[in-house]
Amino acid sequence: GAVVSQHPSWVICKSGTSVKIECRSLDFQATTMFWYRQFPKQSLMLMATSNEGSKATYEQGVEKDKFLINHASLTLSTLTVTSAHPEDSSFYICSALGQKHNEQFFGPGTRLTVL
Amino acid sequence: GDSVTQMEGPVTLSEEAFLTINCTYTATGYPSLFWYVQYPGEGLQLLLKATKADDKGSNKGFEATYRKETTSFHLEKGSVQVSDSAVYFCALTHSGSARQLTFGSGTQLTVLP
Numbered sequence: 357g358a359v360v361s362q363h364p365s366w367v368i369c370k371s372g373t374s375v376k377i378e379c380r381s382l383d384f385q386a387t388t389m390f391w392y393r394q395f396p397k398q399s400l401m402l403m404a405t406s407n408e409g410s411k412a413t414y415e416q417g418v419e420k421d422k423f424l425i426n427h428a429s430l431t432l433s434t435l436t437v438t439s440a441h442p443e444d445s446s447f448y449i450c451s452a453l454g455q456k457h458n459e460q461f462f463g464p465g466t467r468l469t470v471l
Numbered sequence: 472g473d474s475v476t477q478m479e480g481p482v483t484l485s486e487e488a489f490l491t492i493n494c495t496y497t498a499t500g501y502p503s504l505f506w507y508v509q510y511p512g513e514g515l516q517l518l519l520k521a522t523k524a525d526d527k528g529s530n531k532g533f534e535a536t537y538r539k540e541t542t543s544f545h546l547e548k549g550s551v552q553v554s555d556s557a558v559y560f561c562a563l564t565h566s567g568s569a570r571q572l573t574f575g576s577g578t579q580l581t582v583l584p
Binding site for chain 1: 475507512513514515516517520560570571572574575576577
């Protein structure tokens with residue numbers, strides 16, 4: 357149980373385009389979802405926390421207009437990277453937390469490359 | 472703020488060797504401590520955790536003891552297997568409910584047959 361999926365697993369896009377990444381909890385209801393960014397050989401950095409039906413809470417330094425997060429249902433959160441640029445290339449990882457859980461369950465990550 | 476420092480990798484060991492991956496932390500109060508493992512192409516999985524000083528977390532032959540006096544939570548395994556090859560992350564949280572995780576940079580472990 358407690359499986360989290362991400363789609364797509366990798367994406368390549370042109371500079372200036374927008375990319376949407378989906379995060380789904382497959383067998384539980386996720387009241388909270390987290391989005392992380394990971395640079396090569398570096399730690400996971402929390403970007404934002406989203407609760408179902410409310411606006412996401414962004415960490416300091418994360419542009420909310422660039423990284424749009426929507427948590428419209430208890431099983432789906434989306435991260436949209438708007439007007440992507442090469443510096444947005446990274447590995448994006450989501451995690452989900454259910455009401456009865458005391459640990460986060462992580463998705464496999466999405467590799468974004470912006471040309 | 473909180474921070475977690477892990478030994479830099481990559482670490483390469485022969486099968487059945489002893490493993491230690493060092494982890495130290497800086498935090499106020501009494502955080503909960505975690506080790507996560509990330510196998511190739513997969514998401515992070517919780518490996519073990521400890522929520523108070525002197526607690527020992529263990530799973531799949533891995534162990535780590537919460538040492539408040541040295542602010543450490545080193546990961547150990549007596550005899551590694553090829554299947555243990557992965558990236559290992561040390562992490563902490565204050566809330567006790569796994570929110571707001573602070574991660575170390577990760578340590579790549581490769582076990583050779």
